[in-house]
Amino acid sequence: MVSAVMSITRFKAILSFLQINADTNKDDKLTRVRSLLEHVESISQSLFQPYESVSVDERMVASKHHYSGIRQFIRDKPIRFGLKLWVLADSITGYTYAFFVYLGKKRTELNNRTKGLAYNVVMELSKKLVNHGYRIYTDSFYTTQHLARDLLQKKTYLIGAVKRTSSAMPQCLKDIELFEKVSSRGDFRWHREGDLVYVQWRDCKTLTITSPIHKGSSIGQCQRTVNEHSGYKKKEFIKDKVNESSVHGVSASFGQLEYRESLAMSLMGLDLNRQLAPIPKPSVDQCLPTISENRRDCICCNGEASMLGQKVPSTKTHYYCSKCEVPLCLQKERNCFLKWHSPEGKVIQDWARTKGRKRKL
Incomplete structure (x- = not known):
């Protein structure tokens, strides 16, 4: 009888323990995957x-x-x-x-x-x-x-942008509307408060940056596209070094492939900047595949489709011929570089050069 009572008591204690744990973890939605x-x-x-x-x-x-x-x-x-x-x-x-x-x-x-x-x-x-x-x-x-x-x-x-309404914004820099009326694109002002420097720079919008390690008076140059009467033109504007540091990071033009390549090179301890620099054209006078910074329409794909009266595909490539100076696909399933330099490609070359659209690298 005593043994039965003790077993029931122990069973109740176990149930109580499980219930406490269940109540504790009921709001943890990651219980099953947290360890992973x-x-x-x-x-x-x-x-x-x-x-x-x-x-x-x-x-x-x-x-x-x-x-x-x-x-x-x-x-x-x-x-x-x-x-x-x-x-x-x-x-x-x-x-x-x-x-x-x-x-x-x-x-x-x-x-x-x-x-x-x-x-x-x-x-x-x-x-x-x-x-x-x-x-x-x-x-x-x-x-x-x-x-x-x-x-x-x-x-x-910490180097970060500051909201207009944030308590981190110094009182002397809160008159942003007045600053925008009396300033033009590229103008900036700065204010030091203790260990932190605040820089306010006028671009399309007014941007405020705080930093404990930069100088507010250090300036550089940046390029912006401006809409003028004759159309859009690129112009140089003054840019302070704090804002220049805030855009530090991977280029926005990086695709998934470029990101993986740069990550792999970094993990292998290679010089990332050297590896990603544009590869110079070979000096030898022969047709060799070379990589360009920008992607362009493949002249072979477009020329062949135009010659056959088909819809021109939008096949872009980083590769081009160092001698012919034309963009050409170089993939396992579509090797336009080989086709362009074959006897079959001579017909496409003549068509592209006489009737095709000129493409500069």
Whole structure:
């Protein structure tokens, strides 16, 4: 009898323990995959050490599920519906060093609730990089004075955009509408407040940047397209060095292939800038495939289609012939470089040169 009573008591204790754990984890939507996510992040950090500059931003992962409670919508993102990740990535290669999933306003645990979500996101993602002199670049959602000063105490430098309505905006720079009336494109002003310098630069819109390591008076040049009476023209404008640093990172023209190539070269320890520089034309007087910075329509594909009265395809390529100086496809399934220089290609060459549209590299 005593044994039976003890068994029932023990069984009730086990049920109570399981119920407590269930209540504790009922709001954790990642219970079943959390160990996997932590493992992926750990492996990512063990395989790569970021360069001096890193960036913090959100990233959307496409998802069509409806019932998890953590699906997000961001209107201005290419992927508008899905899971939102907070990500810290290397600014040169784009390599993801640290990340975690956003579970919503009520489920997100904040280490310091008095300083807001953005502050906690940056501190959590950068916790393994502080005290090493890293530069963290952020947009205006994350930039606050608390964050900039707390990171500075940990020998980490925040360079970020500042909202017009943010408490981080100095009082003397809040008259943005007046500044836009009396200034023209390329004008800027700066203000130092303690360890931070604030630079306000007039472009299409007025941009304000804060930094603890740059000089407000250092200037450079940038090129912008301007609409004039005779049409759009490119002009040189003055640009301060803080804004120049804020656009540091992977080129916007990078595609998926270019990104993977640059990441692979970086992981192998190769000189990224040297490898990505334009390859000079060969000096020998023979037809050799060469890579161009810009993609152009393949003259062989277009010439053949035009000659046969077919619709001209839009096949673009980075490759061109060093001697003929014409863009040509060079792929496993479509080798226009070989076809162009074959006896069959002579007919296409004559057609393209007499009736085709001239294409400059």
